[in-house]
Amino acid sequence: MNKFYNEFLGHLEKEDRFACVEYAVSKLSSGELDVVTLYEDVAGPALNSIDCNINDKGLCIWREHVRSSIVRTVIENCYTYVIKEREKRKISGKAGTAVVICPDGEYHEIGARIVADFFTMCGLNATFVGSSTPKEEFISVLEYLKPDFIAVSVTNYYNLVSAGKAIKEIRSRYKGNLKILVGGNAFLKNPNTYKEIGADTHVRTFNEIRNYIGGGW
Template identity: 40%
Template sequence: MNIDALVKSFNEEDKDKFVSLALNAIENKEMDIPFLYEEVLKMLLYSVDECTTDDCIWREHRKSSMVRTVIECMYPYVMKIKNERKALNKKVLLICPEKEYHELGLRMVDDFLQMNGYETIFIGTNTPKDQVLDAVLSMKADYLAISVTDYYLLFEAQKIINLIKENTSHVKIIVGGNAFKGNFESIKSIGGDIYLETYQDIKNLREGDENEIIL
């Protein structure tokens, strides 16, 4: 698979070609989902974030929608992998705090978790803290995963974490997103228990939960 062709179709905003190339690469086993997400899609999303021209906003939205379509097209492949893995009987609720609208990274994490045997409940962007608590309690979640892109929204994440910890004793808090890169001290300061950045991190989390089950 020529990654340059994927990048070229993305930069030219040729959605049909971009999606077709990504699907063909997975179908023909030229790359796997973790590689596609981490080495291609994340890189392309970072390039969009670095835009400085006057048309940045609408182009960012257009290109982000292209990435979203590819992720959604991966779902049958994600389910196939999930069905081949032993379920952990662990639930993860995935959210972004209020005012945080960047959720594509969290969508990738959702797929990675499912591929490793977790049951996921994806809520997504701009979720009020009282709704997060209600979902955690209603769904009996074992983990709450919070994604924060904007550094200035860490306080919103902290308010959610405080509320969860005041009302539960078993829920572990997973944090991730660009707001934590180079800012690892904030993970502990806002009450995070686990930081996840890569597919390998999620595989390591699974290994820990498997050992816990064995014990």
């Protein structure tokens, strides 16, 4: 697996969007990689491992945004393979509905987009709402879609307070039967934080999501 990771990382460090997309799609097309492995062992870790050694902090931030944008493009181009993975296992896509959000103030959305694809692969009708979603907006979304699951993605530790407020608002205003999952780098030091902010479970991988929701894999 290090081979695929190192090759993709090389393209990403050069900030070569075309090469990154072409590499990912070609490996999925050939069957050398599947979507889960690409997301969990290649693209995601490559993005998280990038370290900026330049003294100019502004330039480092700019590079982080560029590389995040490249990985986002890779994920968007993998969607047809997400559907193929689901169809290959004869999963109907009628297992329920899921909504994926980032709480107000959380602008890191790559993990949330990946989770939305994982939900889709497990047979759920998944909607990714977007980064930094104000409470009023996603309450309206919940009342409209009436989901069975909602995933809240938090990367920045300081946004856990915002996530907790969002979950409390959901619990008080949305009366449907709803399971709330949380994930993201903000939970790495203390996975049990999910209990403190009112979620039902903390998930980190595709298998954990699949096992929790009962996907047909």
